[in-house]
Amino acid sequence: MFGYDIGISRGVSAMDDFLIKFFPHVYQTKLHAKENNYCKYDNWLLQLFTSSLYISALFASFFASKAATKLGRKITILIASIFFIVGAVLSAVAENKLMLIFGRILFGVGVGFGNETVPLFLTEVAPIQHRGAVNIMFQLFVTIGIFIANFVNYGTSMIHPNGWRMSLGFAAIPAGKSTLVKIRGVSDVEAEYKEIVAACEQAKQVKQHSLKNLLKPASIPPLVIGVLLQVFQQFTGINAIMFYAPVLFQTMGFKANASLLSSVITGIVNVGSTFVSIYLVDKVGRRKLLLQACCQMLISQLAIGTILVTSLLETGTLNRTLATIVVLLVCTYVMSFAWSWGPLGWLIPSETFPLETRTTGFAFAVSTNMLFTSIIAQLFLTMLCTMKAYIFFFFSGWIVVMGLFVYFFLPETKGVPIDSMVERVWMQHPIWKRLF
Numbered sequence: 001m002f003g004y005d006i007g008i009s010r011g012v013s014a015m016d017d018f019l020i021k022f023f024p025h026v027y028q029t030k031l032h033a034k035e036n037n038y039c040k041y042d043n044w045l046l047q048l049f050t051s052s053l054y055i056s057a058l059f060a061s062f063f064a065s066k067a068a069t070k071l072g073r074k075i076t077i078l079i080a081s082i083f084f085i086v087g088a089v090l091s092a093v094a095e096n097k098l099m100l101i102f103g104r105i106l107f108g109v110g111v112g113f114g115n116e117t118v119p120l121f122l123t124e125v126a127p128i129q130h131r132g133a134v135n136i137m138f139q140l141f142v143t144i145g146i147f148i149a150n151f152v153n154y155g156t157s158m159i160h161p162n163g164w165r166m167s168l169g170f171a172a173i174p175a176g177k178s179t180l181v182k183i184r185g186v187s188d189v190e191a192e193y194k195e196i197v198a199a200c201e202q203a204k205q206v207k208q209h210s211l212k213n214l215l216k217p218a219s220i221p222p223l224v225i226g227v228l229l230q231v232f233q234q235f236t237g238i239n240a241i242m243f244y245a246p247v248l249f250q251t252m253g254f255k256a257n258a259s260l261l262s263s264v265i266t267g268i269v270n271v272g273s274t275f276v277s278i279y280l281v282d283k284v285g286r287r288k289l290l291l292q293a294c295c296q297m298l299i300s301q302l303a304i305g306t307i308l309v310t311s312l313l314e315t316g317t318l319n320r321t322l323a324t325i326v327v328l329l330v331c332t333y334v335m336s337f338a339w340s341w342g343p344l345g346w347l348i349p350s351e352t353f354p355l356e357t358r359t360t361g362f363a364f365a366v367s368t369n370m371l372f373t374s375i376i377a378q379l380f381l382t383m384l385c386t387m388k389a390y391i392f393f394f395f396s397g398w399i400v401v402m403g404l405f406v407y408f409f410l411p412e413t414k415g416v417p418i419d420s421m422v423e424r425v426w427m428q429h430p431i432w433k434r435l436f
């Protein structure tokens, strides 16, 4: 659901029928703008369409953390599905901006609940030697969601005038199915009920006041790392590509169809490279993947920036060869993100908190992800409009900072049981051990 939405909003916000209905000014600007005008989609309300969802998910993740502790992980996931269905239906039938944004907000609550519980659940149930791989199933399905959304948008963009409604409404299908499966027969109720009772009992055992506990030494390193990994994950610039690839490729001078096609290609690379991570994460560990990716992302971004600044800004177009090189570089960039910062941004915070602060601590990581995703969603088009192709150098600078952070502050957590992090990881680390 999370991935599907990331993929859907970018395509929908470039569809003419959608713009004419809700953002006629943007449509007018688009009509009169040249193909490669960096500012044609710069409209704060249009950006709010994308980012409202993440702002609501940000707040929802804290309620979800309470629900995950009190009701258990499974019930919280079920609650997420209900919000997904209502939110998707409301935005699909929207007749005005208010309905549209309200639908996005409800959908965002679903994302907050889902993103809080699913990665935690996976980490907790996984056998230790495959913990990384099992957790990365979350990110794998995020990338698959993005990919499916690309295809859906490609098809619905040819259906006038209501194709965009289908794109938004289809989000209800997978959520609807899982909820129906949940509430299907009567025979399962007993087992389910027992699980809920057991979960509540367990939750009572865990000491409350977990907010206060977050400031204890055992929780400070995972909190700092969990929050910063998410900030950095977004400052790799990935969502500038994920949300706005069609817009970005059009801005670079590709024609409308070619730009959709290029984003389908990046979608395939994204899914494929996540499998690489599943295969490697419990073998080579987390640190090596993150550091390798910083090098590859840096080189790709610098090269894209240089090509665009030198040729596009001067001549206004990219020739075929350069355009192909840019697409290839976007692929090498997405590839390295997908086997590192994408999945590990979720895995590491889910495996490093002690039990008493796990759900609250993880909620900080989730909400930081949402906050910075929405900041990028909200600001990217404005940044593109002012910085133009120099935006790639802006993200490159961040990649250097995050590489240094990993090198100095992030210990390896591969193969360490989640309840032994304090003795086996934090107390052994040259910097973090000073806390104890």
Ligand SMILES: OC[C@H]1O[C@](O)(CO)[C@@H](O)[C@@H]1O
Residues within 6 Å of the ligand: 006, 139, 142, 143, 146, 233, 238, 239, 242, 270, 342, 343, 345, 373
């Ligand atoms: O696959 C790319 C996607 O992965 C995420 O970083 C989530 O982990 C999203 O913010 C991004 O759109």
